[in-house]
């Protein structure tokens with residue numbers, strides 16, 4: 547998994563502490579984290595998607611999905627929806643995401659969800675040490691692919707195959 551916040555091999559204790567911290571951040575308005583479940587298999591977590599306020603004030607998205615479900619467009623829908631929700635709930639001008647340059651699937655997700663490449667920076671992680679990150683950003687004025695689909699076809703976008711059940 548190419549995410550520095552949910553490393554493979556976390557113990558049950560570490561995971562529970564992580565989830566408690568995310569719940570706390572949700573409660574305090576510092577983050578908006580969701581568990582993803584398939585409508586066809588409710589009650590079974592298959593991934594996570596969320597946004598949090600960074601120390602520098604930017605709103606950053608993070609996400610990961612069960613590899614068995616990759617390539618079906620699920621995370622593109624989830625990322626676009628969370629970005630739309632951030633814009634609906636806050637006054638931020640943009641949302642961003644940082645991606646390792648070789649994470650081509652994640653970069654593609656962001657591009658499909660309306661994000662554009664916006665330089666890069668270096669990140670220090672206890673897991674990976676210091677590494678280069680490619681930054682993507684979606685400005686508020688960029689119309690969501692979901693909204694533009696709605697306008698293009700003049701009808702509601704199809705119902706999504708998953709629920710954002712807010713049970714982090």
Ligand SMILES: CC(C)(COP(=O)(O)OP(=O)(O)OC[C@H]1O[C@@H](n2cnc3c(N)ncnc32)[C@H](O)[C@@H]1OP(=O)(O)O)[C@@H](O)C(=O)NCCC(=O)NCCS
Pocket residue numbers: 547548549609610611612615616617618619620621622623644645646649650651652654655
């Ligand atoms: C990144 C991730 C969330 C993608 O989820 P997903 O539901 O499979 O994404 P989608 O199906 O919506 O879109 C994936 C796109 O990337 C493309 N893609 C996937 N792997 C690719 C690769 N190695 N090279 C080029 N494109 C790739 C797919 O073809 C698809 O694009 P397309 O629709 O134009 O064909 C998932 O791989 C994941 O959880 N990875 C591990 C955690 C992670 O990397 N999180 C992001 C940290 S920044």
